[in-house]
Amino acid sequence: MSGLGTALRDLVRPDPGADRLVPPTGMGSWLTVFTAGVMAFLAVFALALSLASGRLADRWADALARTSTIRISAEGAQVAAQTEAVLALLATTPGVASARALSETEERALLVPWFGSDLPLEDLPIPQLIEVTEEGSGYDAEGLRLRLEAEAPGAVLDDHARWRQPLAEAASRLRFLGWGALLLILATTGAIITLAANASLSANESILKVLRQIGAQDAYIARAFVRRFTLRTLGGAATGVVCGLIAVWILPSGDTTGGFLTGLGFSGSSWLLPWLLPVLCAIVAFVATRAAAFRKLAEMT
Amino acid sequence: MIAFENVAYSYGGGELLSGVDLTLQPGSFHFLTGPSGAGKSTLLKLCYGELLSTKGRVVLFDRDIRGVGRDGLARMRRRVGVVQQDCQFLDHLSVAANVTLPLSVTGREGDPQDLSDLLGWVGLTHLAGARPPQLSGGERQRAALARAVITSPDVMLADEPTGNLDWEMSLRLLTLLVELNRMGKTILIATHDMNLIRAAKTQVAARVLRIKGGRVELAGAEL
Numbered sequence: 476m477s478g479l480g481t482a483l484r485d486l487v488r489p490d491p492g493a494d495r496l497v498p499p500t501g502m503g504s505w506l507t508v509f510t511a512g513v514m515a516f517l518a519v520f521a522l523a524l525s526l527a528s529g530r531l532a533d534r535w536a537d538a539l540a541r542t543s544t545i546r547i548s549a550e551g552a553q554v555a556a557q558t559e560a561v562l563a564l565l566a567t568t569p570g571v572a573s574a575r576a577l578s579e580t581e582e583r584a585l586l587v588p589w590f591g592s593d594l595p596l597e598d599l600p601i602p603q604l605i606e607v608t609e610e611g612s613g614y615d616a617e618g619l620r621l622r623l624e625a626e627a628p629g630a631v632l633d634d635h636a637r638w639r640q641p642l643a644e645a646a647s648r649l650r651f652l653g654w655g656a657l658l659l660i661l662a663t664t665g666a667i668i669t670l671a672a673n674a675s676l677s678a679n680e681s682i683l684k685v686l687r688q689i690g691a692q693d694a695y696i697a698r699a700f701v702r703r704f705t706l707r708t709l710g711g712a713a714t715g716v717v718c719g720l721i722a723v724w725i726l727p728s729g730d731t732t733g734g735f736l737t738g739l740g741f742s743g744s745s746w747l748l749p750w751l752l753p754v755l756c757a758i759v760a761f762v763a764t765r766a767a768a769f770r771k772l773a774e775m776t
Numbered sequence: 777m778i779a780f781e782n783v784a785y786s787y788g789g790g791e792l793l794s795g796v797d798l799t800l801q802p803g804s805f806h807f808l809t810g811p812s813g814a815g816k817s818t819l820l821k822l823c824y825g826e827l828l829s830t831k832g833r834v835v836l837f838d839r840d841i842r843g844v845g846r847d848g849l850a851r852m853r854r855r856v857g858v859v860q861q862d863c864q865f866l867d868h869l870s871v872a873a874n875v876t877l878p879l880s881v882t883g884r885e886g887d888p889q890d891l892s893d894l895l896g897w898v899g900l901t902h903l904a905g906a907r908p909p910q911l912s913g914g915e916r917q918r919a920a921l922a923r924a925v926i927t928s929p930d931v932m933l934a935d936e937p938t939g940n941l942d943w944e945m946s947l948r949l950l951t952l953l954v955e956l957n958r959m960g961k962t963i964l965i966a967t968h969d970m971n972l973i974r975a976a977k978t979q980v981a982a983r984v985l986r987i988k989g990g991r992v993e994l995a996g997a998e999l
């Protein structure tokens with residue numbers, strides 16, 4: 476439909492002639508600006524929620540998918556022997572991609588944050604840690620435990636990362652809820668703008684009649700309404716996004732610990748993403764108003 | 777210019793007009809009379825497609841009004857000047873802006889001199905900046921007539937254009953319409969005013985149509 480291209484061009488080209496056809500009205504215009512603003516504000520949070528839970532789901536899924544640890548506590552020389560035994564055992568365990576004993580330096584690095592760097596680790600009975608990386612659908616934890624008990628009594632399998640499984644699932648579901656909320660927000664925006672546009676069209680019905688009678692075409696008449704509602708929505712939504720971004724920005728952030736609430740924000744280039752919202756809202760307003768205008772005009776000859 | 781072929785119209789009840797056959801030749805001047813409620817306004821609205829006939833065909837500029845589509849109808853209406861009985865305006869715009877509206881909706885700019893000449897002729901110069909709600913009934917009719925003729929349309933349809941005017945102003949407007957007719961425009965005026973018809977007959981070869989019992993007939997020389 477070539478009329479659409481013209482309509483889009485008319486949107487950016489100011490035309491005082493067509494603009495003044497519709498009298499400025501109080502309530503309807505504020506309803507549009509306000510709705511667009513509030514909806515965009517809420518959409519910023521829905522977007523932040525989606526992105527944050529997406530990040531969380533990915534991080535958790537990654538971490539738990541792939542690693543667990545085996546801890547070996549034993550007397551002096553026993554440690555080395557049992558480590559050998561466990562590594563040999565793991566090499567023949569289905570579902571284990573690789574296993575690696577952590578070096579002393581690596582273990583020390585793990586402990587420093589908790590105990591400080593001047594701790595005489597040599598004097599402490601630090602257990603040896605073995606990092607197990609899984610493959611496929613993972614290994615059978617119960618079977619491995621039984622075999623470890625038989626071969627290396629000092630070894631304890633720690634697969635506690637597995638408790639995160641349901642959480643990761645919840646996080647990924649939360650992400651879809653976020654996207655769903657975003658869609659609902661856009662749909663609501665469209666519905667309210669349709670309502671406001673219909674009210675405005677009905678209030679100005681006599682104007683539509685006069686314009687039709689003197690030979691104005693539908694697209695020309697619709698344009699005045701479409702332009703007005705689209706620009707109002709764009710302005711309202713942009714304001715809403717600014718407010719939403721400020722609100723997200725001033726949330727306390729603690730990204731390093733990866734907590735969920737403190738992770739509710741944008742990072743890097745995702746700060747740009749919310750700026751798509753005013754554009755989306757404007758597109759919704761454009762389509763909704765144009766449809767409403769043509770529907771109204773079709774009732775007249 | 778305009779042809780009715782066996783046209784009938786009903787607002788939902790019985791047929792208000794039926795079996796109407798009518799041809800308005802280019803450059804002709806017609807009056808349409810009949811008692812109040814006979815269907816004069818209805819017939820004018822059928823001419824430019826505000827109403828669509830319930831039976832028969834209405835042909836405008838050699839094209840069936842039903843077949844031209846919405847945009848086609850809009851384009852045809854630019855060649856028709858209409859003065860309705862209850863003239864409507866864009867109340868938030870000035871009288872001058874309303875009068876030039878038919879030009880601006882088609883992206884044309886009016887000649888300011890033409891506008892002031894026209895407003896002068898219909899006696900509205902002093903009200904050019906006023907809003908339509910401030911106008912009297914007669915002033916509204918004159919503004920509507922100015923709006924109808926500003927595009928110099930091929931056909932003029934006027935519904936009781938002198939209904940609220942004194943005799944002197946009525947004659948002025950009649951002169952304007954007669955002038956347009958001399959330029960080759962087709963004119964159709966619905967009116968009750970027999971004096972107006974008589975006055976017109978002294979200037980042009982005007983014919984009188986009468987709606988009677990739902991049909992349109994040519995009134996004889998009895999006037």
Ligand SMILES: Nc1ncnc2c1ncn2[C@@H]1O[C@H](COP(=O)(O)OP(=O)(O)OP(=O)(O)O)[C@@H](O)[C@H]1O
Nearest residue numbers: 787788792810811812813814815816817818819861
């Ligand atoms: N929109 C409408 N709905 C239903 N009936 C209508 C409508 N408009 C007009 N009528 C009826 O149709 C009849 C003809 O109306 P119309 O306006 O054509 O008469 P008219 O000849 O112009 O009368 P007048 O001289 O009083 O202007 C009237 O009886 C009127 O009540």
Ligand SMILES: [Mg+2]
Nearest residue numbers: 816817861935
């Ligand atoms: Mg009438």
